[in-house]
Structures are given as C-alpha cells and as structure tokens.
Amino acid sequence: MESLSQLFIEAGTLMLAGMVFVFAFLGILVIIINTVLKPLANKYPDPVAQAVTRPTINKTAGSDGVSPSVVAAISAAISQYRQKHKE
Amino acid sequence: MEQLHTLWMSTGLANFEGGQIIMMLVGCGLLFLAIAKNFEPLLLLPMGFGAILTNIPVAGFSEIGGLLHYVYYVGIDTGIFPLLIFMGVGAMTDFGALIANPKTLFLGAAAQFGIFATLFGAIALNAVPGFEFSLQDASAIAIIGGADGPTAIFLASKLAPDLLGAIAVAAYSYMALVPIIQPPIMKLFTNEQERKIEMAQLRHVTKVEKIIFPLAVLLMAIFFLPAATPLVGMFCLGNLMRECGVVDRLSSTAQNELINIVTIFLGLGVGSKLSADAFLNVETLGILALGAVAFSIGTASGVLMAKLMNKLSKEQVNPLIGAAGVSAVPMAARVANKVGLEANPHNFLLMHAMGPNVAGVLGSAVAAGILLALVGQ
Incomplete structure (x- = not known):
C-alpha cells in the first residue's frame, strides 16, 4: 500500500x-x-501587390479591359464562323 | 493413416485456441467499424486485418521470421512509423489560424489536462484488484487523452509495448467517436448565450510567418524539451516542406503516398499486437475506460479555459472552440463548428477552432516529450 x-x-x-x-x-x-x-x-x-498588378498588366495588353482569354474565345469563334461561311 | 493425421494437425481447425478465435472476432469487429461505420477506416482496417493474421494458428505471422513480426520491429518498436506519419501530418497542417490568433495555444495547452488527469486515474485504478499499472504504463495510457494516434503509438512503443495494442485501439476508436463524445460535454459547460458568440475575423498570415513558425517551434523543443524533438522535429520538417513552397513534390509525397504506405504498415504492426494473451485481460477494459475519461476531461478543460479566456480578453471567444484543443485534427474543429451552428446558424467557427486544434497537436507532442523525459528510462 x-x-x-x-x-x-x-x-x-x-x-x-x-x-x-x-x-x-x-x-x-x-x-x-x-x-x-x-x-x-x-x-x-506577402507579395499580394504583384498578384493584383498582374491582371492590370493583362488588361492593358488585352486593350480596353477585355481579358486575353475572352479575346481568344471571340477570335476563335470568328474564325470558325468565317470558315463555315466560306464553304 | 500417419500422414492423414499429420495433414490434420497442420490445418487451422486442429490448432485453434479459444483466445485466437476471440481475437479474430475482435479483428472482425474492427473491420466492421471501419467498413460499415466508417470509423477511422484508414487505420482500423489494416489494424483489424493484422489482428486476424496474427492470430492464425501455425502460420506464425508474429513469431520470429513472420511478416508481422518484422513489420512491428522495423517500424513500431523503433518508433519510425509513427514519426513518418507525424511528418505527413505536419505537411497537412496549416498553422495559419493559430498564428493569426496565438492565444488559442493556451486552449491547446489546457486540453492536455486530460492526459495528466488520466495519468492520476490510471494509478488510482491500481487500488482495484487485478490492475497493476506502473508509472510507465499509466503514462502510455494517459496519452490517449492527447487524441493523437501517432503520438499515442510512439509513446506506448517506448513506455509500455505490452499495452500498445489496447492503447492504439482505444486511441483510434475514441478519435472516431469525437462527434459523439464531445457535444454533450461541450453543452454541459456552456450556456446558449456563450455558444452563440461570434468571433472576429482572423487576420491574414503571411508566408514568412508560416515558414518561420515551424523553425521557431523546433528551436524551442531543442532548448527546452529535447525528448520531444523526434515528434516535434518530424512534424516541423513536414510543415516546413509544406510552407516553404520550393519542395512541393516532397510535401505532396509526405502527405499522400508516404503517409498512405506507412499507414498500411502501421496498422498491420499494431494489429500484430492484438494477440489473445496481450489483449484479453482486465487491463484492456481499464484502458478503454480510462481513454474515454481522458477524452472527456480534455474536452472539458479546453472548454473551461476558453470560458476563462472569454472573460479576460477584450475580443470575444466562443467557449466551444476550446473543445478542439484535444487535437483529433480536423474532427474536433468540425464538431465545434457544428455545435456552434446549432446555436447560431450564421456562426462559422471552423477556422477559429482550427487554431486550438493544431495547438492541441503541439500540446500533446510536448506532453509526450515530458512523459518520455520524466518516466522513460
């Protein structure tokens, strides 16, 4: 015990x-x-400032605030439309 | 006739002992919990299967030369498997919520009272005939209150290897039972008003802070508690790999492939300790009971500490997050969030509860280091 x-x-x-x-x-x-x-x-x-500035750079490159991916999509659609209407 | 007899004697049927059958049923029980109830299936499934394998007569899985024997001695006896798991857990842990609200570390510390109170309880059980726990045994049992599987296995393999099977089963079962064990205790110690408390949004934590933090923790362990450095060191290595951002491949391996591989063998190795002579005794019942006590006391002391903090500090603290101080990441934090939502459907406590939750992991690693330093040979 x-x-x-x-x-x-x-x-x-x-x-x-x-x-x-x-x-x-x-x-x-x-x-x-x-x-x-x-x-x-x-x-x-944190380098947040850069992350914010990057889209603005893209904006200037894409002219008038349209993002490059939208531009790419539109131009792809236009070329498809033109090809279809050539035939 | 002679050959027929030899053949019969080499079958399992001729060699079964009662204990083995019961332990196989225990193994099947673990499989059932894992598969049907989804209780910590990643560990309970290999553990249950290991329990079945180790009790097969004649095959000798856990005797010298057997697979499980080597798995156990390579990985668990040496402490390597739980440490590798701890590295993976470190790589999965985000200390952001903790760094943003450092005082939640005290909640993680308070919840460790469950460990030390249970240590007392285990010694008290010695007064009951049939129990004979040494201080080492009691420490290994008490660490179940840390609600941290790898820490419990690590400490048990160092202090009380004979009790390892029961301790691991208890630790993982109770971790799975956190959503059932905790809410009644949380509600017992808080009133409706306290459960409704909304907390201020956490500040943003920068990358530099997250990189320095594991190094600071390691430095502290080196200075004050070298006995905890195996656990803390591997944990911090994993966390640094995660946060530094230059070794994403290593971090991803640590928190996926490596931890998965090690978990399989850890489960099998622990299962190999579930033999009849080591498990089927009154001490196992005592361990299971003490584990539940440890969890409950840890939860209660975390909640009470959070209440105290709410009284003392300028910012409001919802006492429910104190319950997350018993590690069991991220289950305990989710439980705090859920109970908070019941009281106030617009109150999301998850991020606030992650602070004490990861603080609990550090706290139980520190507690394990203290126990190792004080009662380990």
Whole structure:
C-alpha cells in the first residue's frame, strides 16, 4: 500500500510538472508569435501587390479591359464562323 | 493413416485456441467499424486485418521470421512509423489560424489536462484488484487523452509495448467517436448565450510567418524539451516542406503516398499486437475506460479555459472552440463548428477552432516529450 501512495505522489508531481511545462512551452510560443512573427509579417508582407498588378498588366495588353482569354474565345469563334461561311 | 493425421494437425481447425478465435472476432469487429461505420477506416482496417493474421494458428505471422513480426520491429518498436506519419501530418497542417490568433495555444495547452488527469486515474485504478499499472504504463495510457494516434503509438512503443495494442485501439476508436463524445460535454459547460458568440475575423498570415513558425517551434523543443524533438522535429520538417513552397513534390509525397504506405504498415504492426494473451485481460477494459475519461476531461478543460479566456480578453471567444484543443485534427474543429451552428446558424467557427486544434497537436507532442523525459528510462 505504501508503494501505491508513493505512486500517487509521483503521478501528482508529474501532473503538476507536466501542466506547468506545457503551459510554459506554449506560452513562450505565444510570445514568440507576438514579438517575432508579427513584426516580420509587417516587414515582409506577402507579395499580394504583384498578384493584383498582374491582371492590370493583362488588361492593358488585352486593350480596353477585355481579358486575353475572352479575346481568344471571340477570335476563335470568328474564325470558325468565317470558315463555315466560306464553304 | 500417419500422414492423414499429420495433414490434420497442420490445418487451422486442429490448432485453434479459444483466445485466437476471440481475437479474430475482435479483428472482425474492427473491420466492421471501419467498413460499415466508417470509423477511422484508414487505420482500423489494416489494424483489424493484422489482428486476424496474427492470430492464425501455425502460420506464425508474429513469431520470429513472420511478416508481422518484422513489420512491428522495423517500424513500431523503433518508433519510425509513427514519426513518418507525424511528418505527413505536419505537411497537412496549416498553422495559419493559430498564428493569426496565438492565444488559442493556451486552449491547446489546457486540453492536455486530460492526459495528466488520466495519468492520476490510471494509478488510482491500481487500488482495484487485478490492475497493476506502473508509472510507465499509466503514462502510455494517459496519452490517449492527447487524441493523437501517432503520438499515442510512439509513446506506448517506448513506455509500455505490452499495452500498445489496447492503447492504439482505444486511441483510434475514441478519435472516431469525437462527434459523439464531445457535444454533450461541450453543452454541459456552456450556456446558449456563450455558444452563440461570434468571433472576429482572423487576420491574414503571411508566408514568412508560416515558414518561420515551424523553425521557431523546433528551436524551442531543442532548448527546452529535447525528448520531444523526434515528434516535434518530424512534424516541423513536414510543415516546413509544406510552407516553404520550393519542395512541393516532397510535401505532396509526405502527405499522400508516404503517409498512405506507412499507414498500411502501421496498422498491420499494431494489429500484430492484438494477440489473445496481450489483449484479453482486465487491463484492456481499464484502458478503454480510462481513454474515454481522458477524452472527456480534455474536452472539458479546453472548454473551461476558453470560458476563462472569454472573460479576460477584450475580443470575444466562443467557449466551444476550446473543445478542439484535444487535437483529433480536423474532427474536433468540425464538431465545434457544428455545435456552434446549432446555436447560431450564421456562426462559422471552423477556422477559429482550427487554431486550438493544431495547438492541441503541439500540446500533446510536448506532453509526450515530458512523459518520455520524466518516466522513460
């Protein structure tokens, strides 16, 4: 029975130490995210700006804001129409 | 006549023992759960089949020279399979929601109370005649509360290989049962008003943050808990492969082909531990009961922590997301979302619950490291 109470004490210490450690570990991680990652995010934002500008480049190339795929579809349809009406 | 007798003695029918038949039925039960009920089928199917194979008389699958014997010793005894799975899980995990709302890490931490409370419970079971759990056994059982299959198998293979079969069966069954176990507990500890709380939209997380995060986690594990570095290290490797954007092929292999291959062998290897002498005893019943307790306590402490957080912090926190702190990615987050939708049909908590959910994975890896460091030889 003595060994059982000893086991209980060990389990209790393990529980206490474990929870304190888990909270400390993840708590430090919270601090790291707030102090290191957030400033990094502000300093090096995602290159969203490029993603936004790309369609505008396409727009100018496609003239009058019509996207190239629409132009391609229309020209394909026109050439098909012309071929049909030649015969 | 002599030859006929020899032939008869080489059949399965002549060599069956009662225990083997029961364990084959247990294997069939696992197959049924996997196929008919869709309970974690990816693991329970090979596990159930492994249980059938290992109990075939004469064939000796799990004796030296047998297939399952080698699968077990190569992959599970060494800890390699669960670690490879963990790498794949890392490659599948998006830490975006966690980085956007870092305080959810505390929810993941709180839910680990399920593990340590169960450790206490397992020792308490020793007072009942028939149970004799050492501190190692108790730790391996308690990790079921981490709701993380690979972590549970990893720790059990290191601390209590004899109990591995029962622990793995319990861990995966309860993970499949998350949608049934969790909602009543979540509703018990919250009121209608709290369940309706809507949370602020998460901020955008940049690529740089996502790349630095796994490295930061690894660095912390190196400094404070080297015992957890096998788990945390493989997890972070997988996550870095995912987020860095230059090794998409490796990332895709880790989260598809590799994890699938390893899952087959992991299931078979765990199934090989489902032999009659190791499984058919009162300790297995104790493990199954303790596993359910571990899950429930973890869920409850996550919810209570989220309630506390809601009181203390400026932004509102819906207590339901605390329940997702018991890893079981992404099932627990989906459950939080579902219970939230029941209270308020316009309240989508899924992304908010993913934060504590992945925090729970880190939390249980850390808890496993602590248990390894403190009770492992």
